[in-house]
Amino acid sequence: MPRARKSKSEPRATPSKTVAASEAREAPRRETPTSADAPRAPLEEGLELWTRFARETGETVTEFLRRFGEEQQKNYESWSTSLADVTRPAMRDRGTQEVQTRLEEWNRRAEEIGTRVRDAFQTALEPQKELLDAWVKPFLPKEATPQDKAREATELVQKLYTGLTTNLSRRLFETLQPGRGVEDLVRAQEESLKEFSDSFQKLTQLYFTSPAFVSMFGKTLDASLDLQKAVKEGDDVFSKITGFPSRREITELNQAVKDLSAKVSRLNTGRA
Amino acid sequence: MATALPPPSAMEEDPSPSDPVAEFQEKLRKAWDLALHPPKIEVGVTPADVVLREGRMRLLHYRCPQGVLKEDRPPVLCVYALINKPYIMDLQPGLSVVETLLSRGLDVFLIDWGTPNELDRDLTLHDYVNGYVGRSVEAVQRETGEAQVHILGYCMGGTFSAMYTALHPENVRTLTLMAAPLDFDTRSSYLNIWAHAPGFDAWKIARTFGLIPPEFFNSAFGMLDPLRTSYLKFKDLLERMDDTPFVENFLRMEKWTNDGIPMAGPTYAEFIDKGYQKNLLIKGEWTLDGDKRRVDLKAIDMPLATIVGLKDNLVPPESTEHVLGYVGSKDTTKFQFPGGHIGLSVSRRAHQELWPRYADWVLARSRGPSKKSAPAAAKAPKARARRRRSK
Known part of the structure; x- marks a missing residue:
């Protein structure tokens, strides 16, 4: 996460299996398996990951989400203020520079949010490895590593987020600049929708015809x-x-x- | 929506009545009103008589419209699919295949499968092909006195028609296969791909459901174009709320889409297993009635036409057209239309460009000697007289 952490314990750059594995190697060998050696239930594994996330970021997930929501609210307010200014006819000429600055600021913050959403999803989705694997498998070659899969999944989430909100809003917003009329807005809306529709068609084509989806479809139907x-x-x-x-x-x-x-x-x- | 705003000064002084926001709100209000009080819409309104009834199945014989000569009209039997209802071929005046063909001088019959119920759950493809289609052909022969009929098979009805014709070529003057799945070895439609999913056991589906519910089919069809099904079509409706013919047509299509019928389990399983999964028709290995009747496409030797929608995502064009390489017909014609599976029968352009050409194609192949069936010809005048009396 790109912010200062109030870590109570020693922060770990990569709190991954590598560390756990090396700790396991150093620990004395046990003759009989204990509950720690037994396969972990996905729920337990998930809880542990959430806890680790909280320890590293210095805040609980609930806190993070609440803060994220507040920032979204602030962004929305900033956006709606700018929108009101742009659409108010009296402001059209004299407010141009100010509006442009606000727009750029809003875009910058929206992109920052997008990055943070990606980070948050990466951490939050980690417990759902199997689901994640099944989901991204169609997009990846067979030899993709787990890291590739995780990256692809989180990037997809980010792309969806930015695609649906940031890019669309930006384009619509730009058409509201002085000197441009409702026709431009309508055209931009149509173009955005067409672009989204085309991308969606390509995505479904790729996904619905992939061996992984077909296999999942058959098994789900059978079940x-x-x-x-x-x-x-x-x-x-x-x-x-x-x-x-x-x-x-x-x-x-x-x-x-x-x-x-x-x-x-x-x-x-x-x-x- | 594409209305330019007046200059800012005018906007401030006098809010224009063509305010796009107000227009949008008005459209929303109309959409809401439409959802709450949908108008009564009618489908399948071309006048017809029922000339055969068997179980749920009815054979409709459309009345000759005014201004068209009654005599010497070649009989065309329309065989529709077991998915949804056949009134898609007679959706509304002006966009009706039946009406267009009647107005061009053809004598039109249509099989209405009705709504199968628990009593039909054991029906097989043999029952449909050699039973219902077979007896419908006999009824057309009786009604018209013609020994041979022209068959127009749509979608799954096209597959039935090809099978019937291969088994009884002597009864068929011409065969037309419209968006009919025949060569299933294609990856152009999701359905053909999903049918090969591991764990997809058509017979297990048939055993589980007995009668396959229409929702089962609709869920799969919805996935073919999820964005259009769930969003784009409603967006189009909202934008054209003031276009009454468009709204009425939309409602008719919605009625048809949601007016599905169940399918007998064995019929479904046989169609998926032998067709989508094993592609037996093209291989010449499809058998009906147990293993008693093998369908040999080479036996189809009469004039043959294919009608395909180039944007059909349910039955890709090649799935229909490939059959031309496997039949015995010398006189073959391809009709290609730049539309989708349903657009073939309900688009305005199809009624201007496609169906008149098809009617001419049939008329051109109706002249000349026809194999007359003596018993059928003898019965025909009686049937006509009986019908006249009943009217």
Whole structure:
């Protein structure tokens, strides 16, 4: 994180497995496995990572998120003030330089926020390694290292964030400069949407056709079928125990009665 | 929205009535009103008589419009898919395949599959192809006295039509395959790729559901173009809220999209397994009715046309057109249209450029000697007379 840390313990530049592994090597060998050697549950692992994050940054995650929210609010206020100035006709000429300066400041701060969001996600998403791997796998060659995957995932998040908010807002904002009309704004909005739409199409094309997604799709579908089957069997068991007809049987009977009525009605019409 | 603002001074003095913000708010108000009080919309309004009814299936025979000569109209049987309802071919006056073909002098029949229910859960492809389509052809023969009919198969209905024609070529004068999945060995559509996902077991899906619910299909179709399905189409609607014909057309399309029907499990599983996963039709190895009837595309030797949408992301053009390399027909024609799967039947341009050409193609192949079926021809006048009496 690009800010001063109030670390209570010794900060570690890379609080990674490397350190843990070297500590493990130095520790005396144990004959029997202890709970520390047993495979960690993802939840435990996640909690530990969150704790480590808090220790290193000197604040809790909740605090970080709250502060992040406050900064977002400030940015929004700054942006809305600038927007109000630009759109107020009386300000259009004399406020140009001031507005431009504010715009640049806002852009700078938005980019800074983007970087920090990326950092925060990198730390926060680390516990979800498996999910992350599955998500980014389609974008990467098979030989990608875990670091490549993590970087790609966090950059994607950042790209989405900046793509959806910063870049779009910037472009719209620029069209609100003096001398430019609503037509420019509408055009910029259309162009942004088209750009986003094209990128989205490319992304879905890449993602939906990737072997990793296809594999995930098949497995998820298979699992959901098992679930449906279990629910259906539960329904059948209930009907066997209680003697009540199952929902399916009721539907079938209702439909058969309806069909029969329609047939009789047709026959009667024919006779008449 | 693309309205220029008046100069700033004018804005300050007198807020213009064409204020874009006010316009936008007005459109939002209209959209809200539309959502709360949707107007009643009608689909499939071209007058028709039911000439065959079997289970949920009905065969519709469209009435000859005024100003068109009743005699010598070649009969065209439209075979639609088992996905959603066939009124997409008769969506609204002016954008109706049925209406266009009638006005060009064709005698149009359409199979309406109805809504399958629990009693239909065991139907197989054989039941559809040799059963319903077969008996529909017989009904058309009876009604018109013609021994051979022109078949127009749309989407999955095109696959059915190709199978029927290969098994009963003597009954078919021309065959037209419209956006029909026939060669499944393509990676141009997500569906063809996803069908090969490990763990995708069509028979397990069929066993689990019995009748495959329409939501199952809709979820997959929605993923083909998620941005358009979830956002862009509504944005277009909002922008064109003042364009009444556009809004009405939008509502009709929404009605059709959400008016899905379930599909019998075995039919679905067979179609996915033998088609999407094993591509047996092109290989000449697809069998119906157990293993009793092998579908040999070489038996299709009558004039054959393909109609494809060049932007079709559901059934890619090559999936339909590749069939031309596997049939016995010498007289083949390709109709290509710069639209999507549904645009083929509901776009204004298709009704100006595509369907008149198709009608001419059929008319040109209806002249000359036709194989007459004596029993069918003998029954036809009686059927016509009966119908006239009932009217």
